[in-house]
Amino acid sequence: MQTAEIQNRWLTYFGERGHAVVPSASLVSDDPSLLFTVAGMVPFVPYLTGLVPAPFDRATSVQKCIRTLDIEEVGKTPRHGTFFQMNGNFSFGDYFKKEAIQFAWEFLTLPESDGGLGFRPEDLWVTVYEDDDDAVAYWKETAGLPDERIQRLGMDTNYWSTGQPGPAGPCSEIFFDRGPEYGADGGPATDDDRYVEIWNLVFMQYLRGEGSGKDFSILGELPKQNIDTGMGLERVAFLKQGVENMYEIDQVRPVLDKAAELSGRTYGVDHEADVRLRVVADHVRSSLMLIADGVTPSNEGRGYVLRRLLRRTVRAMRLLGVEGTTFAELFPESRDAMKAAYPEVEKDYDRISRVVLAEEDTFMRTLASGTTILDTAVEQTKESGASQLSSDTAFLLHDTFGFPIDLTLEMAAEAGLSVDRHAFDTLMKQQRDRAKADAGSKKQFLADLSVYGAFRAVGQTTFTGYDTLETESSVIGIIVDGVSVSRAVSGQIAEIILAETSLYAESGGQEADAGAIVGASYHLEVLDVQRPVKGLISHKVEVTSGEVGVGDPAAALVDAEWRRGATQAHSATHVIHAALRQILGNDAHQSGSYNKAGYMRLDFSWSQALSSETKSEIEEVANTAVRDNLEVTTRIMALDDARELGAMALFGEKYGDTVRVVEIGGPWSLELCAGTHVGRSAEIGLISLVGESSVGSSNRRVESLVGMNAFRNFAAERAIVSELTTNLKTPREQLPDRVAELLANLKSAERKIAQLEAGQLSQRVPALVETSRKIGTVRAVIENVGELPSTDDLRGLVQSVRERLGSEAAVVALAATIGDKPAVIVATNDASRSQGFAAGALAKAAAGVLGGGGGGKPDIAQGGGTNSASIPDALALIGSSLSA
Incomplete structure (x- = not known):
């Protein structure tokens, strides 16, 4: 039975039983706390929690989902995939536990000829929450299951909640027994791959209180009991198609076969190669579906997840021995496998293809440059005797060359090294904090979404701003510091919910309106306008005068100049x-x-x-x-x-x-x-x-x-041009040529200055050579040369002195102040290195005294810091290291 056929049977079955058939939502989740739609229930959360009134009593969907938390397990187990589809049926205060169990059992066991899936009842097991006697009774009544095939399990596996105060309740799961050749007997409680979970029924029955983990109180029953179920489409597909895992079903296997063909591998022969082939098949399909929903590769958020999937695919193919590009052949296979269920992947394939081919081309170049840098860093790390690649190197690869940290971790591990991931994450966080400081502060005012539920239950906010800039309304809610209050006073920052508003809430790329909300005895300056939940508009305001209360008349006034x-x-x-x-x-x-x-x-x-x-x-x-x-x-x-x-x-x-x-x-x-x-x-x-x-x-x-x-x-540009024509005494049309002439003259002057400075530096070499002295077994030049324009000048000076010292074992360490910061460069020759003296280790030690870091190759290395006054101590440390 093809995967698309299972999907169609599901929607038909529940549609015929009064469920509204809801199309899959985008993989890009509406929930601001989620990057992606991670479960079938996500689009229905506002209805299940009561935050937004449900537009139907019961519904069904086949929802596209993405999860990447277990990305390292992809290809290793029969059921871990980044993209998957969750078949769900939902009840919003309509039917409950008994009917949900009846629907599940009937659909699973109904003969294929009657529109069901045709599973044999004797192959199915169920689990229930340990105290859920009602569920046990309903399973016996509906399915006639014996006691030994209904297993009671604890809160860890069979109780659902969001982890926060709100809806909660027991679960019941349905498992398929693959047979003794797949593992030990004993049912799902054995937690063995023999028993595959195919359906989870969540009974949202109770209201839970504060707490964490298993430690929370049940405050009572919900006024409306809801049903949220999910059947894993890929899991059912691999069982119905008689294959070993989800990577071998009709929607995934064609990519796996193409990857095997391109790499010259035979699937099923080598375990390690099989894992990589399954990674390719999974990641190509996931990438295809993400791009179809509008995600594009980037270094942040959703785009980074997509980029990671694409680059892991390239990496897996390279590990399979394929050095060239492969996306032009892999992605059409996924398109053809998915188009029956999702026609948009074929309709929009030209765009999808351009995105993946451009990303592959970019990453192939990244691999070439980044691998060279990484190989050099690995070599230096090993030569220094360290076992951990520096976080600075990992960050440089990521930030400058687009090398994913996951790839750096993998390749470093292959070389026998680890990476300081904590320090890398700290550098990434610092970068993100700098980039998002302004954007992040603007959205901080939105309260916990649960506070909006009572306001949304009253109805939707009517937006009148298309037709008018002023709207008479009334205050239906006030929120201060995330808590619903009755009044807000002068000086407070608050959120104001109006029944109607002419103020535009930020959406579709358009920034929120500026304006005011005024009443008989108050004035509120509007700072921002948002839609915290579907259908509700919230105004962030500063109470500039007076006091506003719930129920007060209000006039929403848009700043006309801003709106224009x-x-x-x-x-x-x-x-x-x-x-x-x-x-x-x-x-x-x-x-x-x-x-x-x-x-x-x-x-x-x-x-x-x-x-x-x-x-x-x-x-x-x-x-x-x-x-x-x-x-x-x-x-x-x-x-x-x-x-x-x-x-x-x-x-x-x-x-x-x-x-x-x-x-x-x-x-x-x-x-x-x-x-x-x-x-x-x-x-x-x-x-x-x-x-x-x-x-x-x-x-x-x-x-x-x-x-x-x-x-x-x-x-402003006209004024600049006018000033240039006056100062340069040049007509406007001749300005480009005149500026080009001046730039050429400037570059020529800079070259002459550089030549003069180089000559002056070279004149210092003999005097520095004269300062050489024997320290231990080597001849050393260790001096502070004062202020220099750049580290290039210092490096050239060090190399010149080393060359003049000849073949005798020698170490040159010169320090300078460059732009108010100290720098030190150390050079060794073959004879001194043969005695065990490495420039990298000496520079790193000196840099530590200077309040910074350093390192490099054994023959030449540099370090720097922040404290120029410590230069004498840093040079003294090098001297003592040579005599040790």
Whole structure:
């Protein structure tokens, strides 16, 4: 039975039994605490917890999921995969334990000819929570299972909760017995691979209190009892297809076979090779599905996970002996295996292919450069007698060369070395903290989502801002420090929930509106506007005067100038996108955007930098559209109708059944968008393209100033040009040639200065050689040479002195102050190295005295620090090391 057939049977079975058939949500989760959709229940969490009223009493889905916590186990066990599909049926206060058990048993054991899966009842076992007598009774009543095939297990395996106060309840799991050839008898309690868990039924029955682990209290029963179940599609597929594991099912095996063909391996012969083949098959499918849902490779977040999967695939193929590229042959196999269940992977394959081939090409170059650096670092580490590769090296490989830390760990381990992972993580955290300081602080105000449940239960916030900038409303909720309160007073920062609002909440790349909320006796400055849960808008405010309470009348006021600038920028984003596609073709598809008053940026799929001529052409097409004063219209329609019309959606964005379509100039620009826009394109004003850059191996970014910001930028550039023409006494049209001439003169002068300085340094060599003295068994020059322009100058001086000392065993250690920081460089010759003196060890020791770090090759190495006053002590340490 093919995997897509199992999926279809599931949806048909539960659909015929009154369940709303819900399409799979994107792998990119709506939950801000999750990178990906990690379980079938994730899209339904707001309904299961009561945070958002469920639009149906019962539902079913086959949900795409990604988990990477067990990535190291992929290929080693029969059931660990990064991408998997979870078949689920859900009840929101409708049916409960008895019916859930009946549905599960019937679907599993119903003959294939009647639409079921046709499992033999005697092959199935179940587990229940140890105190769940009701579940035991229902299993006996429904399935007639004997006591020995119903095993009671503890909280570790058969009790569910989020780990926080809220819904909780017992679980019941269904297992398939693969037979004695796969392991010992004894049922699922043996925790053996013989018994494969295929279905988990969660009975959300209780309200749990505070606590952790097993130590928490049950506060009582939930007012509405819910059902959340999940059947692992891949696990059922490998059982129904009679294969050994999930990597051999119809949706995965073709990639494995192609990888085996490319590598000249035979699957099933060598365990280590089999693991690598299964890794390739899993990671290719996972990458295909992630890219189909809009994820692109990067060094952060979801993009890093995708990049890691792709690069682990390349690495696995290389370990199988394939040095060249393989994605062009592997990914079509996965596309063809998955298209029956997910037609979009075939429809969008051109884009997917461009992304993976560009990433493979980039990583092949990374492997070449990074491997050389890593090999050198490994050699130096071993020569120094250390067993751990430095975190600085690992970070350099990751940050500068794009070498994943996982790959560094693997390759270092192959060389017999470990990596200081804790220190590496510290360096990564410092980098992320610097990069995200501003962005992270803005979102801190959102409270624990559970506090919004009572407000969302009242209904959705009505957004009126498309038609008006002022809306009369009322305060339905106030949150201070994450807690719902009745009042907020002057000086406090709070969240205000209104029944209606004209203030736009940040979404779709558009920054939130600026403005105010006012009442008869209070004034609130709006700092931010967000949608913490679906259907609810929350305003972060500062109470600048008075006191506001729940139930008070309120007027939401949008800053008109801000909104004008925001609409100009958002419409300019659509115009630039249309211009890109007109000039570059339909392959240039938007992959992200951000806009605020006076500024916009747009990321799009493209693998090479844009020429100056192309950028000018894009800018001209965009401004021509502005000049032509194209009509901007918005329409509300069904999602399927919008797609039929040709409206473009942003990859990774979530859309409901009903969408808003924004047209500029009719079909010229036709996109799904919930943002605010101008009425006609001339209202955008001027568009000035000020930046174009790379944001990944297959994505570019353009940045533009819009409206008055664009005018001010042109005015500033005009003033600069005017000043240059005056100061250089050169007409404007001759400025490029004049500047080029001045730069050439400057470079020539710099070369002459460098030659003079080199000559001056060379004159110091004889005097330094004169200072040489015998220390122990070597001749040494150990001196502080004062201030120098650069470490290159210091290195050249050290090498010149070493050369003048001849073949006698010699060590040269010179220190200098370079830019207010101390530096030391140590050089040895063959004779001194044969006596055991290594420059790297000596430089590292001296650098420790200087308050820094250092090291290098045995023949020459350098170190540095922060304390120039310690130079004499650092040099003295080198001298004592030579005499030891």
